[in-house]
Structure formats: structure tokens, C-alpha cells
Amino acid sequence: MKKAGKIILLVLLVLIVVGGVIIATTPTKKLLSFLAPEIDNIRVTDTRIGEETATMQVLMDVKPSLVSTFVDSVAYQFKLYNTTVAQGQKSFERDAQQQQQTIKFPMTMNHNTTRELVRRQVKEGEKVQAHFEAYADVPFFGRQKFDIDEDLDILIPALPGATVSNLKISDFGLDEMEMVMTMNLDNPNAFDFYIKDMKMTLNFPGKMSSVGGTVKDYLVKARSVTPIHIPAVADVKNPVKTTVKTLTGDQVWPYHMTTTMVLEPKSKVVGTIHLDAVKTGEVNVVQQVKNILETKKEEKKAEKQEKKEERQRRKEEKKVS
Incomplete structure (x- = not known):
């Protein structure tokens, strides 16, 4: 038992040393990229389309990594065919009862820029290129910025x-x-x-x-x-x-x-x-x-003809009986 305990302790020490070496030799920026939260289930709601612009709310579920925590702000940029269609930033307040973080931010697009791009996306199924700068607190590192690039299967409503x-x-x-x-x-x-x-x-x-x-x-x-x-x-x-x-x-x-x-x-x-x-x-x-008068005239003519045919039908029925 003592020998087994020593072996387990030795393995743990080796893992700690190896982990320390990896952390020490890996650039901080690259190391933090492994700790970045995951963004998932992106959808669009509350869209208002006007003559010049379209505004909508974008909702995203945030799945934290093993050490990253609540995302308190995000800067975003969306592109279609390498053309920026929307960008901005939004801060968020923590909800103590929130089990899973869902962030919501507004997105505004100008039809003069996006109309043909969005219509083309509908035909070709092009994904939206998204870049996020998400800020969250990380133990031992403090508040950090995470750069997240994703190609999204998100539908941007086109102007009807x-x-x-x-x-x-x-x-x-x-x-x-x-x-x-x-x-x-x-x-x-x-x-x-x-x-x-x-x-x-x-x-x-x-x-x-x-x-x-x-x-x-x-x-x-x-x-x-x-x-x-x-x-x-x-x-x-x-x-x-x-x-x-x-x-x-x-x-x-x-x-x-x-x-x-x-x-x-x-x-x-x-x-x-x-x-x-x-x-x-x-x-x-x-x-x-004039069209109204002609229509009414035709309707009266058709009505008279119908009544005439009805009278003729009744006469023929009387003759038969």
C-alpha cells in the first residue's frame, strides 16, 4: 500500500511539473485561447425592417470553459462575403439566479449595404463570418479578452x-x-x-x-x-x-x-x-x-338574363305538368 501511494504521489508530481513546464513555455495569449468560453445557439429575434435600416436582437448561449466565468462585455463584428454588415459592443450584468448565460445585443444593418449581400446569402447558403471580443474574469490571470472567430449558420432576414x-x-x-x-x-x-x-x-x-x-x-x-x-x-x-x-x-x-x-x-x-x-x-x-359603372351594368344585365331564364324554365315546367 505504501509503495502504491508513493507511485501515485510520484505520478501527480510529474503531472504538476509537466503542467508547469507547459504553462511556463506556452505564450499567455495562446494559453488563454484554450480557456475561452464557447458561443453557441445563435438566433435572431425582434426584427424591425424600415425603409433604410433593419434592427434586430441577437441571442447567444455562452458555455464557460473549465476556468472562464461570466462574460461581462462583448464587441462584435459580422461580415458577409468579407463585407461588414453590423458591428458594435454591449456590456452585461450578472444574474445570480442565471444557470446558463444567454447574452442579447442589438444589431443594426443598412439596406444600402446589406440588401444584395443578404439576398445572395439566401440563394447560396453562405455563412456569416463573426468576430467576438469577449471579456471575462479568469482565476490567476484576472480580467481577460478572448478573441473568438466563427462561421455562423445564422439567417439574417432579407428585406421583403x-x-x-x-x-x-x-x-x-x-x-x-x-x-x-x-x-x-x-x-x-x-x-x-x-x-x-x-x-x-x-x-x-x-x-x-x-x-x-x-x-x-x-x-x-x-x-x-x-x-x-x-x-x-x-x-x-x-x-x-x-x-x-x-x-x-x-x-x-x-x-x-x-x-x-x-x-x-x-x-x-x-x-x-x-x-x-x-x-x-x-x-x-x-x-x-367608369369601370364601376360598367361592372354594375354587366351585373344588372346578367341578373335580368338570369331572371328571364328562370321565368322561361318555370313556363316549360308548367307545360310539362
Whole structure:
């Protein structure tokens, strides 16, 4: 037993000496790289897409090494095709009840820089190059900076395209106008999403304004264009004056439309997206009113024909009986 104890003690001493030699001869920077925490399960949530920028929250799980502890701050840089698409830094406060550290920081991208890069990533499946400078306390070394470089399978939401393909007036009166706006929503992303809520404010300057929205959820497939129909009722400003001007030549009305919508992606790594869009265009009101009258005329004609055929059918039935 004594001999076995001596052997075990000797082995431990050898391991300690070897470990000390390794530590003494290994550069501190390289040694610390082995102690760096691991970053995992990166996902994007709370995305808001506007005309110029997209902002989102990035969440990451941090797995500490054997000796590294809580990450108290991080500087980050994300690249696509070697082009920086987002960068920044964030500090974090320790939560005593937190079992596993999950850090969350904002990321903002400018569409002028990222639009085509993100669309290209969707087609080619390119990974995002990420560089992190994470700061944490390490026993015996104090507060240290860890440089972490990773290629991430992270989906950066691409800006959906929205174009107004049609504005159809369904009814026109002296004080109000009913219409249906058709918007084509182009989804360039690799995931489907639902439009859960969409609101529209449509303004014909000096003539009328309206507020409308979707009455059902729409499923927009990945890499596809889906038409969205938005009914609205507009209140006419200065009805008599507007009608007279329209009938005497003011036929084409320019419009300014703002829309807000909530998108729910069918993806585990991309959360809710809020999309704001501004669109301008014009509509020939007189031509639309003519179309309404023609449609009503055709409907009445079809109704009369249907009644005529029904009467004829009844006469023939009486003759048979």
C-alpha cells in the first residue's frame, strides 16, 4: 500500500511539473485561447425592417470553459462575403439566479449595404463570418479578452419587397370611397412567414384619406411573390369641390401610403419581424368610376338574363305538368 501511494504521489508530481513546464513555455495569449468560453445557439429575434435600416436582437448561449466565468462585455463584428454588415459592443450584468448565460445585443444593418449581400446569402447558403471580443474574469490571470472567430449558420432576414400592383375602387360616393388595394409582397428569404397583422394609411393629398388593414392571415412562401388584398374606406374632403374637379379634368390622383405589418417566420432561428413601408403612386379615378359603372351594368344585365331564364324554365315546367 505504501509503495502504491508513493507511485501515485510520484505520478501527480510529474503531472504538476509537466503542467508547469507547459504553462511556463506556452505564450499567455495562446494559453488563454484554450480557456475561452464557447458561443453557441445563435438566433435572431425582434426584427424591425424600415425603409433604410433593419434592427434586430441577437441571442447567444455562452458555455464557460473549465476556468472562464461570466462574460461581462462583448464587441462584435459580422461580415458577409468579407463585407461588414453590423458591428458594435454591449456590456452585461450578472444574474445570480442565471444557470446558463444567454447574452442579447442589438444589431443594426443598412439596406444600402446589406440588401444584395443578404439576398445572395439566401440563394447560396453562405455563412456569416463573426468576430467576438469577449471579456471575462479568469482565476490567476484576472480580467481577460478572448478573441473568438466563427462561421455562423445564422439567417439574417432579407428585406421583403412590397409593390402596389392595383388600386381598385369598388364604390364612389359624394362623401366616401370604397377601395381594395392589392400589394405584391416579395419574400426573398429561405423561410415562409405569416402576415399576422397589417395596417394601412392611404392619403390622397387634398382629397381624401383612409385607414384599412388585412382581415385574415396570409402565408407568404419562401422565395415567392404573394398578392395581399387590403380593403379600405376613405372619407372624401370637400365632397362637392372634389367631385367637380374630378369630373372637369382632375382625373389622376397621386397617393401616399404607409403600411405596418407583423410577420411571424416559420423558423427556429428568426423571430417576429416588424415591417414598415412607404409607397407612392397614382390612380385614374375617373377610369375607375367608369369601370364601376360598367361592372354594375354587366351585373344588372346578367341578373335580368338570369331572371328571364328562370321565368322561361318555370313556363316549360308548367307545360310539362
